[in-house]
Amino acid sequence: MTSQQTGGPLVQLTGVNKWFGELHVLQDIDLSIDRGEVVVVIGPSGSGKSTLCRTINRLESIEKGEISIDGQRLPEEGKQLARLRSDVGMVFQSFNLFAHKTILENVMLGPTKVRRTSKADAEKRARELLERVGVSAQADKYPAQLSGGQQQRVAIARALAMDPKVMLFDEPTSALDPEMINEVLDVMTSLAREGMTMIVVTHEMGFARRAANRVVFMDGGRIVEAADPQTFFTNPRSERARDFLSKILDH
């Protein structure tokens, strides 16, 4: 595989547009994310932030514009797309652990089937990752036997097992009970500290302040403003962002 270690951005979106039927969900999105950068995407529901996240590994197709990862344009279909996806880790709101496989098998599936890693090596690495996210004791259980917080940490381990260049988090804590949110955010924060490139769609403003290099605020399918967290939270430029922040930060 050719990894283009250019100085260019790791993820680049140029003029991205997407429609769901009549609904113009993404409008002229330009966004570039550097290696090691942590970008938090916030905005009201229906603003297109999850859709944006899902276009980056083409779980959602786009009608116009261009997305490239590490200098490579996102292929439309087939093996090339699968290969590119293997370099992009994704964590879903609803965990999506494979229900018929144990925790350990969940983490081993990608490496053994996509990377053709040997079972022994994949298992060793999977156990390390499970240890790291604090669920090694659950390795032989099935997803449904774990709490939501544990499942989401397994999902992070499963994505990390592919050694991704970038990690996408699509509202990773929105389906969790309040007391489990922090255990997931802690894992994400430590990932951010270690220099993982991350794109995080979330409502967790504490995480944004703590871990983000940049906050991107979306509304109505557009990026309304982007700034470092300090600037964004203390002095948002747009009326829309001020309004949004006043609603969620007041209580």
Next chain:
Amino acid sequence: MSFLAENWPVLRDAFLTTLSLALLSGLFSLLLGTVLVAMRVSPVAPLRGLATFYVEVFRNTPLTVVFFFLVFGIVQIDLSFPSRFIAAVSALSLYTSAFVAEALRSGINAVPPGQAEAARALGLDFGQTLRQVVLPQAFRTVVPPLGNVWIALAKNTSIAAGFAVSDLTAALTRLSNANADELALVFAAIVVGYLVITLPSAALFRLLERRVAIVR
């Protein structure tokens, strides 16, 4: 009872013929049905169309007509099967695979879409996603409907009797014609023959259902 003992070889052979018709057709229709459903959910439109066409044709054609075509119809184009038994297995497999495909499709639809998305996000291609993640979960939810398809197939084998295959139903005709005074006994023997195939398999499917159930 001596009547049954006298005719035991006939009954035994007929039973074994029915059993092999059911088992072989069951196996082939499971394989063909899986291929069909993979085509049906594939991203390639012509494959989807072809599979849909196949399923609708065979699901909506009477089995007797399928038999008729494979036994007599293809002779018109200078084709024939090496034996009536093989023709019967083919007709039953072609017909039943359409129902297997539909049962499997209902199972695939029952697998939450997030499962396939997670697999694709890891970099698994279409075939791997289907084999590793979607189908194993689909098979589990379709054990009961597949059980129904299997029982229907076991009984549908009786159509073969009309096309010179010496199965249980053919034995029924033969023995009842020759022994009008023992009609009840002949019927009982034949029905027991079918029950021996269908009843244990119903129990087996229930067991299978419990074994492969997944906790969600």
